Amino acid sequence: MKLDGKVALVTGGGQGLGEGIAKKLAEAGCNIAVADINKENAEKVTEDIRAMGRKAIAVEVDVTDWDQVQNMVKETDDKLGGLDIAVNNAGVISIKSVEELTEADWDHVLNVNAKGVFLCAKAEIPYLKKQEWGRIINTASSAGKSGFPDLAHYSASKFAVIGFTNALAKELGKTKITVNAICPGIIGTQMWYGDKGLAAEWKGEDETMEQSWQRNQETLIPQGEAQTPEDMGDLAVYFATAPHVTGQAVAVDGGMTL
Known part of the structure; x- marks a missing residue:
């Protein structure tokens, strides 16, 4: 399946994994909305994507804010002519033992990593249904398959993303919208x-x-x-082109979670 002309939205697309995923999808033919809490970073990535001959826009968004998330998806639809592939990648991390964690630490990581994925998917689904075809790709982690010390809150958020991905895939099973998760390693x-x-x-x-x-x-x-951000981008392209792969959380981690 070719992705020429498809529109992909990538949150956290201004650097790191999101940048790698956005550029791989652009290489595969997609026009890209690069969404990030840092607009300047997003704009730099859009410049690179435009140099590849694709359309690209930069959108500033806090994925924990429902109004901003809705506006992000609407702007993508308005400026790029639709939404076909939604990559819910924005995430944060902090490193503390459970004894050291504050309630604010817990809430911040869970809000961005888990609530953010939920809010983005909720806003994206009506647009994907309108296309009668769609891909939702969530970024989880190998820490969502096996817990790590001093990362209990981060692991909890990524276990949540995997469970959410599996459940949503079943909800959308008859709609031609697939839902999968990428689980990066190191x-x-x-x-x-x-x-x-x-x-x-x-x-x-x-x-x-x-x-x-x-x-x-x-x-x-x-x-x-x-591993590399480009490795994650390769998996995103695979998920985008695979019609019968859904509900999966695939680790790209060099065998860490065998």
């Missing part, structure tokens, strides 16, 4: 390799950031090397 984006990322938080006393990054790859991933 990727060198801000979540893992930023100043406050997992590699920084989990490094030993005598380790540099780079040494921690390498050790985490070698000890946690059977393949021994990190």
Whole structure:
């Protein structure tokens, strides 16, 4: 199945996984709405996509705000002529033990990662039904299949995304709208390799950031090397072109969750 002329909306598309997914979908023929809480980041990605010969718009959105989410989807429809593929990717992380977690910490991660996916899907479904064809692709995590210490709140949010994905796929089973989830493993984006990322938080006393990054790859991933945003984009393109794959949460993690 070709994706030429399809319209894809990618939340959290201004950097990291979202950027990789948006660009892979553009390579496959899609016009892209790049949605992000940081409008400047979104605009930079749209410039790259336009240079590929595709239409692209940048949309500023807080995915925890229902009014903003509705406006995001409407703007995509108005400016790009429809909505065919919705990638609900926006996410956040923090690193604390359950004892250290505050209620605000919990609420922030769950609101963006789980509530945000729900609100986006709720707003997107009427537009996809209007097309009589659609793809919803949610970003979960390997941490949504197996819990990690100091990431109980993050793991809970991603387990929620996987359950939501499975249930929604069954609700929409007769509509030609498929619903699937991407479960990334270890990727060198801000979540893992930023100043406050997992590699920084989990490094030993005598380790540099780079040494921690390498050790985490070698000890946690059977393949021994990190994945890339482009890997996630490849799976998104597959989900977008696979008519009978729905309700799945597929890990791209080098074997971490075998």
